[in-house]
Amino acid sequence: MRQLGIWAERVGVGFVRSCVVAVVTMLAPAVWAVAVAWAIWWGPGNPWSWLGPFVLVCVGTLALSRPVCRLARSLVARWTGTLIVAGYREAGPVVRMSTGYWWNGFSYERSRRDAVLDQKWRVRWKDPAVWRDVRFTGIVPFAAGVVASVPPAGIVAAVLGLGRPGPDARLAGVLGLAVAIATAPYAWRLLVPVAVRFLRPSRAMAMTERVEELTAQRADTTVAQAAEIRRIERDLHDGAQARLVMLGLALATAEKLMETDPDQAKALMREARGGAAASLAELRELVKGISPPVLNERGLVDAVRALALDIPLDVAVSADAGLRLDPPIEAAVYFGVAELLTNAVKHAQASRAGISLARDDAGLIVEVEDDGRGGANVRAGGGLAGLRRRLAVFDGTLEITSPPGGPTRVRMALPCDSL
């Protein structure tokens, strides 16, 4: 009985989906059919008879391509969970120049409206995604639409056949019903492979996108690195270097005063010793900021343990033993964990936290959880945005769930084959 219910549900859902696919994919053929009818109505005698229908087919297909493809993508995503990236080219900003004219990346226009319109058409015309859509709109009625039309056609046949007297008509009706029921769960499925095959951005386009992404990342990294080097230079210049100069000065003065005023010389030397200790402490902080000593000496897991000890929180660390990664990845993860723990102390007012480091088939998974008040989000220019950028260099991702009231859970995932 339950089996029957499941089966009936599958048939019902399949039938509805087949009908939807049939309607969506047959929109373009409907326009073509109108054009053909128009041509026949004008007859072969009219020398212009081909022109009107031809324009109708072209314009109709072009205009329908985007909505049809949008629908197809959303249907596939909804029914099977397969995401197909649209990859339409984005129009750049339209800016007003000092001359009062508008620049849209291609041409100067007198008004903003003209500039936007011109840009829209240029972008559309050059966008390979648009031509991909047109191709799909032309192919899909034959590749998927015909099959998807079988169940509704069977129902139509059943209604027509059973409504008419005579054994032949009855037989055709029953046959139509059987075909409709048998094919309903499967008929719509052809849409998925066809959409995946023809709607996915081509290899070249995916590559172009990847190159753009990497270029942006490289720019980010270089800027961040330059800023870091400037910071280090400034810290050294204002801190340790200045202190060492003072140290030399104090020693030189003490040398001079040694005979005439030994007491003051002694005081100066004590001062010099204090200065040396202070500059060492400063250098130590600086080194820790560049590359934490425990990280170099023991690797990621112990460095995170050491970090957990230094943070005024109850931190539990669980990690795979013997987890060693390439130094740049270890550094990125270490500073990421440090940032998250700092946030937990400073912003979330947490009292305890848990860190887990583990590797699976995909790579390294780091999870940091605290019992703070939550509400963490990624703001442009904030620490979390910086962390996301740092991870992006290694194709890593950062996921944050932090409802107001807590708790905050952060998951960093880094793909690595080198493991």
Added chain:
Amino acid sequence: MRLVVAEDLYLLREGMVRLIEAYGHQVVATAATGPETLEALRRWRPDVSVIDVRMPPNQSDEGLRAALAARAEMPGLPVLILSQHVEQLYARELLSDGSGGVGYLLKESVFDADQFIGALERVADGGTAMDPAVIAKLLSSSSPSRGLERLTEREHAVLALMAEGLSNQAIGRRLFLSDSAISKYTTSMFGKLGIVDDEDTNRRVRAVLAYLNKP
């Protein structure tokens, strides 16, 4: 005292040897790498040794590993770790066997030569010498449930100095208090922390550190 000095930087090593010999102690061997250090400790069994954490061949924590390995072979072998930076993690590892005779100081502690040599002698006697930075972190990161929040400010200061390894007299000198005042503070402190006191300096320090070390 007979000492081994393990440090990979030549200038620092020679400077330390000079300082130690200026105080009338004898440096029996020096080492510049982890394996050399372990070898020297095995051969000479020094009264105390000064060891840098980071040394060749790997420029990782070779020195610390050598010290831990030597102490595993020869329990209670006094070692003083001298490092550019202090880490709680390493301090806990050194203290974990609870047998005393360990020290962990920042390199700049040699600036105050008297105190440095004092720390060396304390470690040689089986006591401890912990850098104030480590102690401060140990104290601040221990959870309030351990009774530390019930200590007064003065008691806290006494506990911190005690954890560094100082005797009652030395603590009194640092805080400008009399010996009897210090013993009054320590008695009330031990009462609050629930530690049994048996008037033995080293065991006292170890008790404090072991207490702070509890997970």
